[in-house]
Amino acid sequence: xxxxxxxxxxxxxxxxxxxxxxxxxxxxxxxxxxxxxxxxxxxxxxxxxxxxxxxxxxxxxxxxxxxxxxxxxxxxxxxxxxxxxxxxxxxxxxxxxxxxxxxxxxxxxxxxxxxxxxxxxxxxxxxxxxxxxxxxxxxxxxxxxxxxxxxxxxxxxxxxxxxxxxxxxxxxxxxxxxxxxxxxxxxxxxxxxxxxxxxxxxxxxxxxxxxxxxxxxxxxxxxxxxxxxxxxxxxxxxxxxxxxxxxxxxxxxxxxxxxxxxxxxxxxxxxxxxxxxxxxxxxxxxxxxxxxxxxxxxxxxxxxxxxxxxxxxxxxxxxxxxxxxxxxxxxxxxxxxxxxxxxxxxxxxxxxxxxxxxxxxxxxxxxxxxxxxxxxxxxxxxxxxxxxxxxxxxxxxxxxxxxxxxxxxxxxxxxxxxxxxxxxxxxxxxxxxxxxxxxxxxxxxxxxxxxxxxxxxxxxxxxxxxxxxxxxxxxxxxxxxxxxxxxxxxxxxxxxxxxxxxxxxxxxxxxxxxxxxx
Numbered sequence: 001x002x003x004x005x006x007x008x009x010x011x012x013x014x015x016x017x018x019x020x021x022x023x024x025x026x027x028x029x030x031x032x033x034x035x036x037x038x039x040x041x042x043x044x045x046x047x048x049x050x051x052x053x054x055x056x057x058x059x060x061x062x063x064x065x066x067x068x069x070x071x072x073x074x075x076x077x078x079x080x081x082x083x084x085x086x087x088x089x090x091x092x093x094x095x096x097x098x099x100x101x102x103x104x105x106x107x108x109x110x111x112x113x114x115x116x117x118x119x120x121x122x123x124x125x126x127x128x129x130x131x132x133x134x135x136x137x138x139x140x141x142x143x144x145x146x147x148x149x150x151x152x153x154x155x156x157x158x159x160x161x162x163x164x165x166x167x168x169x170x171x172x173x174x175x176x177x178x179x180x181x182x183x184x185x186x187x188x189x190x191x192x193x194x195x196x197x198x199x200x201x202x203x204x205x206x207x208x209x210x211x212x213x214x215x216x217x218x219x220x221x222x223x224x225x226x227x228x229x230x231x232x233x234x235x236x237x238x239x240x241x242x243x244x245x246x247x248x249x250x251x252x253x254x255x256x257x258x259x260x261x262x263x264x265x266x267x268x269x270x271x272x273x274x275x276x277x278x279x280x281x282x283x284x285x286x287x288x289x290x291x292x293x294x295x296x297x298x299x300x301x302x303x304x305x306x307x308x309x310x311x312x313x314x315x316x317x318x319x320x321x322x323x324x325x326x327x328x329x330x331x332x333x334x335x336x337x338x339x340x341x342x343x344x345x346x347x348x349x350x351x352x353x354x355x356x357x358x359x360x361x362x363x364x365x366x367x368x369x370x371x372x373x374x375x376x377x378x379x380x381x382x383x384x385x386x387x388x389x390x391x392x393x394x395x396x397x398x399x400x401x402x403x404x405x406x407x408x409x410x411x412x413x414x415x416x417x418x419x420x421x422x423x424x425x426x427x428x429x430x431x432x433x434x435x436x437x438x439x440x441x442x443x444x445x446x447x448x449x450x451x452x453x454x455x456x457x458x459x460x461x462x463x464x465x466x467x468x469x470x471x472x473x474x475x476x477x478x479x480x481x482x483x484x485x486x487x488x489x490x491x492x493x494x495x496x497x498x499x500x501x502x503x504x505x506x507x508x509x510x511x512x513x514x515x516x517x518x
Contacts, residue, residue, distance in 0.1 A: 039407075042407075043409045043410065046346060046407070046409075046410050047409065047410075049345065049346070113142055113144055120145075149193070151190075151215060151217065154187055156177075158173055158174050160172065160173045178494075178497040178498055180230070180231065180493045180496075180497070181227065181230045181231070181234075184226075184227065184230075186227050188490050188493035189486075189490045189493075190227075191227050191228075191231040191493065192486050192489035192490040192493060194224065194227060195231055195232070195471060195489060196475075196485050196486045196489065199468065199472065199475060200475055200485055205224050205225065205228070206221065209221060209224060229467070232470055232471060234493065234496060234497075235471060235474070235489075235492070235496075236467075236470055237496060237504070238474070238492065238504060238508075239473060241501070241505065242285065242287055242473060242474075242508075243287060243289075243302070245505065246278055246280065246287045247302060247305070247306070249308065250282075250307065251282055251308055251311075251434065251435070252278050252279065252280055252306070252308070252310055252311070253278070253280075253310075253311040253312070253436070253439050253442040254276065254277070254278050254279075254299070254303070254310060254311070254312045254439075254442065255276075255439060255446060256274045256275065256276045256277065256294060257274065257275045257277065258273070258274055258275075259273050259274065259275055259290070259459055259465060260273070260459070261292075261459045261460075261461065261462055262460050262461060264461065271292065271462075273290060273291065273292050273293075273459070273462065273465055274290070274291055274292075274293065274294050275289070275290055275446070275465075276288075276289045276290075276299060276301075276302065277289075277442055277445055277446050278302055278442070279441050279442035281434070281435075281436050281441055282434060283510065284480050284481065284510055285477060285508065285510075286442075286445045286473055286476040286480070287302070287473050288468075288470070288472040288476070289302055290462070290465045290466045290469040292462060294317070296317050296320055296321075299317050299318070299321060303321050306326075306327060307327065308326075308327065308328070309327075309432075310322055310328070310329055310330065311330035311331075311332065311435070311436065311439055312329070312330075312332065312439060313335045314331075314335065314418065314422060322425070330428050330435060330436075331422045331425030331426035331427075331428070332439035333358060333361060333362075333426060333437050333438045334438035334439060334443075335418075335438075335439070336358065336418060336422070336426060337355065337358045339414060339415035339418045340354040340358070340412075340415045341355065342411050342415070343411035343412040343414075346411035346412050347410070347411070347412040350412055351412060353396065354393075354396075354397075354415065354419075357389060357392070357393040357396070358393075360389050361386055361389055361390070362437065364382060364385045364386045364389075367381065368381050368382075373433075374433070375432070375434045376433055377433065378433035379430070379431075379432060380433075382429075382433070386430060387430060390427055390430070394423060397416055397419055397420050397423075398420070400416055401416055401417070401420060474488075474489075474508075474509060477509040478509045480509075481509045481510050481513045488509055488512055491512060492507050495507065
């Protein structure tokens with residue numbers, strides 16, 4: 001029964017009201033806690049959904065598992081005669097069909113074979129009697145063939161001359177050409193081939209040794225390892241020169257890639273090292289630098305004292321370097337675009353709007369590239385077309401963040417915050433036509449070593465990781481310039497010991513390509 005309020009005293013009524021207020025406050029606090037917990041759980045569910053979508057996007061192809069049924073019958077080694085005859089008839093019918101199909105197709109034709117390849121001509125005449133007939137022409141069919149790599153012995157025979165009888169003088173003997181490895185049987189092209197197979201085609205040395213054995217040339221593993229080590233030691237001369245020139249650049253793009261390194265101090269485990277990669281868009285040079293860690297000290301090895309434009313992703317180490325007075329820190333629109341792309345599953349409408357803005361910015365860049373505009377012309381085009389887009393995009397981001405309609409922890413909230421916090425860096429490229437809109441050029445340079453990790457899994461030591469960084473630098477430049485790395489490396493081995501220090505940069509793949517195309 002409810003208490004009879006008319007019989008209560010004033011003090012009792014006040015106490016009852018206060019008690020009710022107290023209970024209401026407790027109830028309000030409890031409701032607030034439940035609401036907060038509800039929001040937290042909703043954000044957690046959204047986050048987990050985003051992770052599932054992200055993992056599904058990252059999944060490449062369908063993973064296959066081999067299953068062998070123990071009850072499966074064993075296939076015979078020979079087919080019965082009847083089945084064998086039937087199979088031959090089916091195969092003949094299929095071959096006939098494929099030939100007819102190929103001849104009657106509307107395919108525009110294959111890509112012409114390169115003109116620089118040697119041609120072996122094989123003339124085929126009719127088997128019938130050609131007496132009384134006249135040749136009215138020929139039909140030419142080209143076929144691309146392959147001859148296995150040819151190994152040969154290059155023998156230097158130096159002729160010695162001595163003074164004639166009863167005369168004085170010294171014995172004359174010419175000097176040998178400069179050799180990159182003294183007292184070794186391996187020539188420049190052979191060492192270049194081994195290094196390209198190992199670091200470009202990711203063919204381990206033990207597989208190369210097996211290939212030599214098939215050719216009847218036994219090479220000890222220690223011998224081949226010595227050739228690799230000494231070849232890289234010679235190339236280190238060019239790498240040290242590249243390192244000095246890279247430190248003096250005024251515009252660098254930077255990124256890093258992990259590499260597992262076998263640690264002799266930790267048996268059975270690998271150390272997580274990093275390749276720090278620097279690309280200069282102005283001249284196309286690329287520098288790989290191995291460092292055991294990912295801290296500020298690792299970046300300082302190259303960037304300590306750096307002045308100019310530094311373009312990177314949002315990694316904190318670059319933020320500290322970019323905060324210096326003498327450094328202008330450029331952002332990367334590709335990373336900003338990636339954040340919005342990851343938010344498509346969370347907020348498709350807003351992510352679509354953001355990606356539309358960014359796509360329009362890249363359209364301006366594509367137009368400038370297609371038109372082969374100069375730096376000044378590209379800057380003018382950006383100010384005319386990109387600047388209004390960026391201003392509108394910036395206002396849209398600001399309005400969305402101020403609306404508080406998007407949870408900060410959601411994928412869309414993170415994408416908006418990423419661009420908003422780095423807006424000055426993202427828009428700085430408008431100030432100079434020499435600057436790039438993103439960091440993709442340096443990321444492209446990292447890809448080959450990243451693919452190689454699938455083959456060799458880890459580097460054998462910190463020293464071998466450093467040596468690999470040396471050759472990765474130049475092979476990345478060969479890839480950018482469209483230069484055959486084996487031909488280039490052979491050229492370097494033949495000329496580097498006779499090249500002046502002031503002319504070493506002429507051995508870079510870019511200048512090598514320019515020289516051979518003159």
